[in-house]
Amino acid sequence: MSAAESAVETIQREMTIFARRARASAGRMHPELSLVSYTLLGHLEERDGCRATDLAAHYALDKSTVSRQVAALERAALIERRLDPEDHRVQVLHLTEAGREILAQVTRSRRAAFRERLAEWPEEDLVRFAAYLERYNAGPAGTDGE
Amino acid sequence: MSAAESAVETIQREMTIFARRARASAGRMHPELSLVSYTLLGHLEERDGCRATDLAAHYALDKSTVSRQVAALERAALIERRLDPEDHRVQVLHLTEAGREILAQVTRSRRAAFRERLAEWPEEDLVRFAAYLERYNAGPAGTDGE
DNA sequence: ACTTCAAGTTGTACTATACAACTAGAAACC
DNA sequence: GGTTTCTAGTTGTATAGTACAACTTGAAGT
Numbered sequence: 431m432s433a434a435e436s437a438v439e440t441i442q443r444e445m446t447i448f449a450r451r452a453r454a455s456a457g458r459m460h461p462e463l464s465l466v467s468y469t470l471l472g473h474l475e476e477r478d479g480c481r482a483t484d485l486a487a488h489y490a491l492d493k494s495t496v497s498r499q500v501a502a503l504e505r506a507a508l509i510e511r512r513l514d515p516e517d518h519r520v521q522v523l524h525l526t527e528a529g530r531e532i533l534a535q536v537t538r539s540r541r542a543a544f545r546e547r548l549a550e551w552p553e554e555d556l557v558r559f560a561a562y563l564e565r566y567n568a569g570p571a572g573t574d575g576e
Numbered sequence: 577m578s579a580a581e582s583a584v585e586t587i588q589r590e591m592t593i594f595a596r597r598a599r600a601s602a603g604r605m606h607p608e609l610s611l612v613s614y615t616l617l618g619h620l621e622e623r624d625g626c627r628a629t630d631l632a633a634h635y636a637l638d639k640s641t642v643s644r645q646v647a648a649l650e651r652a653a654l655i656e657r658r659l660d661p662e663d664h665r666v667q668v669l670h671l672t673e674a675g676r677e678i679l680a681q682v683t684r685s686r687r688a689a690f691r692e693r694l695a696e697w698p699e700e701d702l703v704r705f706a707a708y709l710e711r712y713n714a715g716p717a718g719t720d721g722e
Numbered sequence: 723a724c725t726t727c728a729a730g731t732t733g734t735a736c737t738a739t740a741c742a743a744c745t746a747g748a749a750a751c752c
Numbered sequence: 753g754g755t756t757t758c759t760a761g762t763t764g765t766a767t768a769g770t771a772c773a774a775c776t777t778g779a780a781g782t
Contacts, residue, residue: 432699433699438690438694440706448591448709448712449611450611452591454739455636464768469592490600491769492770493730494731494733494771495770498769517728518777519728519777519778519779540588544587544588548587551711563590565697566590566594567594610737628761638739638740640739640740640742640762641740642761644762646761647762664746665759666759666760
Protein backbone atom coordinates (compact mmCIF):
# COMPACT_ATOMS: atom_id res chain seq x y z
CA MET A 431 0.00 0.00 0.00
CA SER A 432 1.39 3.42 -0.93
CA ALA A 433 1.87 6.16 1.61
CA ALA A 434 -1.10 7.98 0.11
CA GLU A 435 -3.37 4.96 0.39
CA SER A 436 -2.35 4.31 3.93
CA ALA A 437 -2.93 7.97 4.78
CA VAL A 438 -6.44 7.77 3.34
CA GLU A 439 -7.08 4.72 5.51
CA THR A 440 -5.96 6.64 8.56
CA ILE A 441 -8.07 9.66 7.68
CA GLN A 442 -11.10 7.44 7.29
CA ARG A 443 -10.49 5.67 10.55
CA GLU A 444 -9.86 8.82 12.54
CA MET A 445 -12.80 10.69 11.05
CA THR A 446 -15.01 7.76 11.99
CA ILE A 447 -13.70 7.80 15.53
CA PHE A 448 -14.31 11.49 15.75
CA ALA A 449 -17.85 11.23 14.37
CA ARG A 450 -18.73 8.46 16.78
CA ARG A 451 -17.35 10.34 19.76
CA ALA A 452 -18.98 13.58 18.79
CA ARG A 453 -22.28 11.84 18.49
CA ALA A 454 -21.95 10.09 21.81
CA SER A 455 -20.91 13.20 23.68
CA ALA A 456 -23.07 15.81 21.97
CA GLY A 457 -26.00 15.23 24.28
CA ARG A 458 -23.94 14.95 27.43
CA MET A 459 -21.89 18.07 26.87
CA HIS A 460 -24.71 20.53 26.42
CA PRO A 461 -27.97 19.06 27.66
CA GLU A 462 -29.62 22.36 27.00
CA LEU A 463 -28.82 22.40 23.30
CA SER A 464 -28.36 19.40 21.03
CA LEU A 465 -25.89 19.52 18.18
CA VAL A 466 -28.71 20.00 15.71
CA SER A 467 -30.37 22.75 17.72
CA TYR A 468 -27.01 24.39 18.09
CA THR A 469 -26.36 24.42 14.38
CA LEU A 470 -29.89 25.64 13.67
CA LEU A 471 -29.46 28.55 16.05
CA GLY A 472 -26.05 29.22 14.54
CA HIS A 473 -27.56 29.35 11.09
CA LEU A 474 -30.24 31.77 12.25
CA GLU A 475 -27.62 34.03 13.75
CA GLU A 476 -25.43 33.90 10.70
CA ARG A 477 -28.26 34.58 8.26
CA ASP A 478 -30.08 36.89 10.61
CA GLY A 479 -33.28 34.89 10.28
CA CYS A 480 -34.54 32.46 7.69
CA ARG A 481 -37.40 30.11 6.87
CA ALA A 482 -37.88 26.59 8.17
CA THR A 483 -37.67 25.31 4.62
CA ASP A 484 -34.24 26.88 4.20
CA LEU A 485 -33.01 25.10 7.30
CA ALA A 486 -34.38 21.79 6.05
CA ALA A 487 -32.71 22.19 2.67
CA HIS A 488 -29.41 23.35 4.09
CA TYR A 489 -29.09 20.54 6.60
CA ALA A 490 -30.76 17.80 4.55
CA LEU A 491 -33.48 17.33 7.15
CA ASP A 492 -37.12 16.56 6.54
CA LYS A 493 -39.38 19.55 6.92
CA SER A 494 -41.33 17.74 9.61
CA THR A 495 -38.15 17.32 11.62
CA VAL A 496 -37.37 20.99 11.31
CA SER A 497 -40.93 21.86 12.20
CA ARG A 498 -40.65 19.98 15.49
CA GLN A 499 -37.20 21.33 16.25
CA VAL A 500 -38.44 24.83 15.62
CA ALA A 501 -41.46 24.22 17.82
CA ALA A 502 -39.19 23.05 20.65
CA LEU A 503 -36.87 26.02 20.25
CA GLU A 504 -39.84 28.36 20.27
CA ARG A 505 -41.24 26.67 23.37
CA ALA A 506 -37.87 27.27 24.99
CA ALA A 507 -38.15 30.91 23.90
CA LEU A 508 -34.86 30.74 21.99
CA ILE A 509 -36.40 31.72 18.68
CA GLU A 510 -39.50 33.52 17.53
CA ARG A 511 -41.57 33.32 14.37
CA ARG A 512 -42.48 36.38 12.37
CA LEU A 513 -45.13 36.02 9.76
CA ASP A 514 -44.01 37.18 6.37
CA PRO A 515 -46.43 39.92 5.28
CA GLU A 516 -45.65 39.10 1.64
CA ASP A 517 -46.57 35.41 1.91
CA HIS A 518 -48.75 34.19 4.71
CA ARG A 519 -47.48 30.65 4.43
CA VAL A 520 -44.02 31.72 5.47
CA GLN A 521 -42.68 32.18 8.97
CA VAL A 522 -39.37 33.92 9.22
CA LEU A 523 -37.46 32.58 12.21
CA HIS A 524 -35.36 34.86 14.38
CA LEU A 525 -33.25 34.40 17.45
CA THR A 526 -34.57 35.93 20.64
CA GLU A 527 -32.29 37.61 23.14
CA ALA A 528 -32.31 34.42 25.20
CA GLY A 529 -31.47 32.40 22.10
CA ARG A 530 -28.55 34.66 21.32
CA GLU A 531 -27.27 34.26 24.86
CA ILE A 532 -27.57 30.49 24.98
CA LEU A 533 -25.90 30.22 21.61
CA ALA A 534 -23.03 32.42 22.76
CA GLN A 535 -22.69 30.47 25.97
CA VAL A 536 -22.54 27.07 24.25
CA THR A 537 -20.14 28.47 21.69
CA ARG A 538 -17.87 29.69 24.46
CA SER A 539 -17.94 26.36 26.22
CA ARG A 540 -17.25 24.43 23.03
CA ARG A 541 -14.46 26.79 22.18
CA ALA A 542 -12.91 26.27 25.60
CA ALA A 543 -12.99 22.50 25.11
CA PHE A 544 -11.27 22.76 21.74
CA ARG A 545 -8.72 25.24 23.02
CA GLU A 546 -7.81 22.94 25.84
CA ARG A 547 -7.50 19.99 23.55
CA LEU A 548 -5.30 21.92 21.14
CA ALA A 549 -3.38 23.86 23.76
CA GLU A 550 -0.08 22.08 23.16
CA TRP A 551 -0.14 22.40 19.39
CA PRO A 552 2.31 24.77 17.73
CA GLU A 553 0.62 27.55 15.81
CA GLU A 554 1.96 26.30 12.52
CA ASP A 555 0.25 22.94 12.94
CA LEU A 556 -3.03 24.53 14.02
CA VAL A 557 -3.11 26.64 10.91
CA ARG A 558 -2.37 23.73 8.63
CA PHE A 559 -4.86 21.43 10.35
CA ALA A 560 -7.56 24.08 10.05
CA ALA A 561 -6.83 24.48 6.34
CA TYR A 562 -7.01 20.73 5.76
CA LEU A 563 -10.37 20.46 7.49
CA GLU A 564 -11.77 23.33 5.47
CA ARG A 565 -10.54 21.74 2.32
CA TYR A 566 -11.99 18.40 3.28
CA ASN A 567 -15.42 19.79 4.10
CA ALA A 568 -15.49 22.03 1.07
CA GLY A 569 -15.06 19.04 -1.22
CA PRO A 570 -17.95 17.71 -3.26
CA ALA A 571 -20.66 16.25 -1.04
CA GLY A 572 -19.77 12.62 -1.23
CA THR A 573 -19.26 10.92 2.10
CA ASP A 574 -21.99 13.04 3.55
CA GLY A 575 -24.43 15.45 2.04
CA GLU A 576 -25.41 18.89 3.04
CA MET B 577 -7.31 37.34 17.48
CA SER B 578 -4.01 35.56 16.91
CA ALA B 579 -3.46 33.16 14.04
CA ALA B 580 -3.56 30.27 16.51
CA GLU B 581 -6.86 31.39 18.01
CA SER B 582 -8.44 31.85 14.65
CA ALA B 583 -7.18 28.42 13.58
CA VAL B 584 -8.78 26.86 16.66
CA GLU B 585 -12.05 28.57 15.73
CA THR B 586 -11.86 27.11 12.26
CA ILE B 587 -11.04 23.64 13.57
CA GLN B 588 -14.02 23.79 15.89
CA ARG B 589 -16.34 24.97 13.16
CA GLU B 590 -15.20 22.42 10.61
CA MET B 591 -15.24 19.54 13.05
CA THR B 592 -18.79 20.48 13.97
CA ILE B 593 -19.81 20.54 10.34
CA PHE B 594 -18.22 17.17 9.82
CA ALA B 595 -19.87 15.64 12.87
CA ARG B 596 -23.29 16.93 11.85
CA ARG B 597 -22.91 15.66 8.31
CA ALA B 598 -21.61 12.30 9.40
CA ARG B 599 -24.55 11.92 11.69
CA ALA B 600 -27.06 12.90 9.06
CA SER B 601 -25.62 10.66 6.41
CA ALA B 602 -24.64 7.64 8.51
CA GLY B 603 -28.02 6.00 8.16
CA ARG B 604 -28.47 6.83 4.51
CA MET B 605 -25.09 5.62 3.36
CA HIS B 606 -25.24 2.09 4.71
CA PRO B 607 -28.79 1.20 5.65
CA GLU B 608 -27.61 -2.29 6.45
CA LEU B 609 -25.14 -1.17 9.10
CA SER B 610 -25.40 1.92 11.28
CA LEU B 611 -22.25 3.75 12.30
CA VAL B 612 -22.46 2.23 15.76
CA SER B 613 -23.00 -1.30 14.48
CA TYR B 614 -20.13 -0.79 12.10
CA THR B 615 -17.75 0.23 14.82
CA LEU B 616 -18.93 -2.61 17.07
CA LEU B 617 -18.26 -5.14 14.34
CA GLY B 618 -14.93 -3.50 13.65
CA HIS B 619 -13.99 -3.81 17.29
CA LEU B 620 -14.93 -7.49 17.31
CA GLU B 621 -12.78 -8.11 14.28
CA GLU B 622 -9.85 -6.21 15.69
CA ARG B 623 -9.98 -7.92 19.07
CA ASP B 624 -11.06 -11.22 17.66
CA GLY B 625 -14.05 -11.38 19.99
CA CYS B 626 -14.88 -9.63 23.24
CA ARG B 627 -17.60 -9.21 25.84
CA ALA B 628 -20.58 -6.89 25.64
CA THR B 629 -19.30 -5.07 28.71
CA ASP B 630 -16.02 -4.33 26.97
CA LEU B 631 -17.87 -2.78 24.07
CA ALA B 632 -19.95 -0.66 26.42
CA ALA B 633 -16.89 0.57 28.29
CA HIS B 634 -14.87 1.26 25.17
CA TYR B 635 -17.58 3.23 23.43
CA ALA B 636 -19.13 4.86 26.49
CA LEU B 637 -22.49 3.27 25.83
CA ASP B 638 -24.91 1.94 28.38
CA LYS B 639 -24.86 -1.82 28.72
CA SER B 640 -28.53 -1.93 27.86
CA THR B 641 -27.82 -0.18 24.58
CA VAL B 642 -25.08 -2.62 23.76
CA SER B 643 -27.31 -5.51 24.76
CA ARG B 644 -29.94 -4.44 22.24
CA GLN B 645 -27.41 -3.72 19.51
CA VAL B 646 -25.86 -7.11 20.06
CA ALA B 647 -29.28 -8.75 19.96
CA ALA B 648 -29.98 -7.07 16.62
CA LEU B 649 -26.62 -8.07 15.19
CA GLU B 650 -27.18 -11.63 16.33
CA ARG B 651 -30.66 -11.63 14.81
CA ALA B 652 -29.04 -10.51 11.55
CA ALA B 653 -26.58 -13.40 11.97
CA LEU B 654 -23.58 -11.07 11.85
CA ILE B 655 -22.25 -12.12 15.24
CA GLU B 656 -22.62 -15.10 17.52
CA ARG B 657 -22.39 -15.52 21.26
CA ARG B 658 -20.21 -18.15 22.84
CA LEU B 659 -20.74 -18.88 26.49
CA ASP B 660 -17.58 -18.61 28.49
CA PRO B 661 -17.02 -22.00 30.17
CA GLU B 662 -15.08 -20.25 32.94
CA ASP B 663 -17.84 -17.83 33.84
CA HIS B 664 -21.40 -18.54 32.89
CA ARG B 665 -22.41 -14.89 33.12
CA VAL B 666 -20.16 -14.01 30.23
CA GLN B 667 -20.89 -14.24 26.53
CA VAL B 668 -17.94 -13.82 24.26
CA LEU B 669 -19.03 -12.20 21.01
CA HIS B 670 -17.55 -13.25 17.70
CA LEU B 671 -18.08 -12.23 14.10
CA THR B 672 -19.74 -14.80 11.89
CA GLU B 673 -18.64 -15.33 8.31
CA ALA B 674 -21.56 -13.18 7.17
CA GLY B 675 -20.54 -10.51 9.67
CA ARG B 676 -17.00 -10.52 8.37
CA GLU B 677 -18.27 -10.13 4.83
CA ILE B 678 -20.67 -7.28 5.57
CA LEU B 679 -17.98 -5.51 7.53
CA ALA B 680 -15.53 -5.86 4.67
CA GLN B 681 -18.10 -4.69 2.18
CA VAL B 682 -19.04 -1.57 4.14
CA THR B 683 -15.37 -0.86 4.77
CA ARG B 684 -14.70 -1.05 1.04
CA SER B 685 -17.57 1.27 0.24
CA ARG B 686 -16.55 3.78 2.90
CA ARG B 687 -12.99 3.62 1.70
CA ALA B 688 -14.08 4.31 -1.85
CA ALA B 689 -16.02 7.38 -0.69
CA PHE B 690 -13.01 8.74 1.17
CA ARG B 691 -10.67 7.98 -1.69
CA GLU B 692 -12.86 9.85 -4.09
CA ARG B 693 -13.13 12.80 -1.80
CA LEU B 694 -9.39 12.93 -1.31
CA ALA B 695 -8.44 11.98 -4.85
CA GLU B 696 -7.00 15.38 -5.75
CA TRP B 697 -4.90 15.75 -2.64
CA PRO B 698 -1.13 15.53 -2.97
CA GLU B 699 0.37 12.68 -1.00
CA GLU B 700 2.25 15.03 1.26
CA ASP B 701 -0.96 16.69 2.42
CA LEU B 702 -2.72 13.37 2.96
CA VAL B 703 0.06 12.18 5.22
CA ARG B 704 0.07 15.37 7.24
CA PHE B 705 -3.71 15.51 7.54
CA ALA B 706 -3.78 11.90 8.72
CA ALA B 707 -1.15 12.66 11.34
CA TYR B 708 -3.06 15.69 12.61
CA LEU B 709 -6.26 13.70 12.97
CA GLU B 710 -4.49 10.96 14.88
CA ARG B 711 -2.92 13.50 17.15
CA TYR B 712 -6.25 15.20 17.71
CA ASN B 713 -8.07 12.00 18.59
CA ALA B 714 -5.27 10.70 20.73
CA GLY B 715 -5.47 13.77 22.94
CA PRO B 716 -7.01 13.63 26.39
CA ALA B 717 -10.71 12.85 26.23
CA GLY B 718 -12.09 16.34 26.54
CA THR B 719 -14.46 17.37 23.81
CA ASP B 720 -15.80 13.87 23.66
CA GLY B 721 -15.27 10.80 25.74
CA GLU B 722 -14.49 7.26 24.81
C1' DA C 723 -62.12 29.58 -11.53
C1' DC C 724 -59.32 25.32 -11.42
C1' DT C 725 -55.23 23.21 -10.97
C1' DT C 726 -50.89 22.91 -9.33
C1' DC C 727 -47.21 24.17 -6.34
C1' DA C 728 -45.06 25.57 -1.75
C1' DA C 729 -44.73 26.00 3.49
C1' DG C 730 -45.75 23.97 7.52
C1' DT C 731 -48.13 20.75 10.80
C1' DT C 732 -49.57 16.43 12.53
C1' DG C 733 -50.02 11.31 12.75
C1' DT C 734 -47.36 7.33 12.89
C1' DA C 735 -43.41 4.47 13.12
C1' DC C 736 -38.67 3.35 13.88
C1' DT C 737 -33.89 3.73 15.88
C1' DA C 738 -30.72 4.92 19.28
C1' DT C 739 -30.18 5.96 23.60
C1' DA C 740 -30.23 6.18 28.99
C1' DC C 741 -31.68 4.89 33.55
C1' DA C 742 -33.72 1.78 36.72
C1' DA C 743 -35.21 -2.66 38.15
C1' DC C 744 -34.36 -7.19 37.67
C1' DT C 745 -32.02 -12.21 37.14
C1' DA C 746 -28.25 -15.17 37.33
C1' DG C 747 -23.92 -16.32 38.39
C1' DA C 748 -19.15 -15.47 40.83
C1' DA C 749 -16.38 -13.88 44.53
C1' DA C 750 -15.45 -12.44 49.10
C1' DC C 751 -15.84 -12.58 53.78
C1' DC C 752 -16.69 -13.80 58.04
C1' DG D 753 -20.63 -23.04 54.18
C1' DG D 754 -23.85 -19.49 54.09
C1' DT D 755 -24.59 -14.51 53.46
C1' DT D 756 -23.42 -10.48 51.34
C1' DT D 757 -21.64 -8.03 47.60
C1' DC D 758 -20.15 -7.55 43.02
C1' DT D 759 -20.53 -8.37 37.84
C1' DA D 760 -22.80 -9.53 33.20
C1' DG D 761 -26.50 -9.13 30.90
C1' DT D 762 -31.73 -8.45 29.94
C1' DT D 763 -35.97 -6.06 30.09
C1' DG D 764 -39.24 -2.17 31.13
C1' DT D 765 -39.91 2.48 30.36
C1' DA D 766 -39.05 7.00 28.68
C1' DT D 767 -37.01 10.38 25.55
C1' DA D 768 -34.92 12.49 21.35
C1' DG D 769 -34.37 12.64 16.66
C1' DT D 770 -35.65 11.27 12.51
C1' DA D 771 -38.47 10.02 8.09
C1' DC D 772 -42.59 9.43 5.34
C1' DA D 773 -47.24 10.24 4.32
C1' DA D 774 -51.45 12.73 4.71
C1' DC D 775 -53.26 16.94 5.45
C1' DT D 776 -54.14 22.35 5.63
C1' DT D 777 -53.49 26.70 4.02
C1' DG D 778 -52.12 29.97 1.07
C1' DA D 779 -49.88 31.51 -3.55
C1' DA D 780 -49.20 31.19 -8.42
C1' DG D 781 -50.09 29.77 -13.12
C1' DT D 782 -53.25 28.55 -16.82
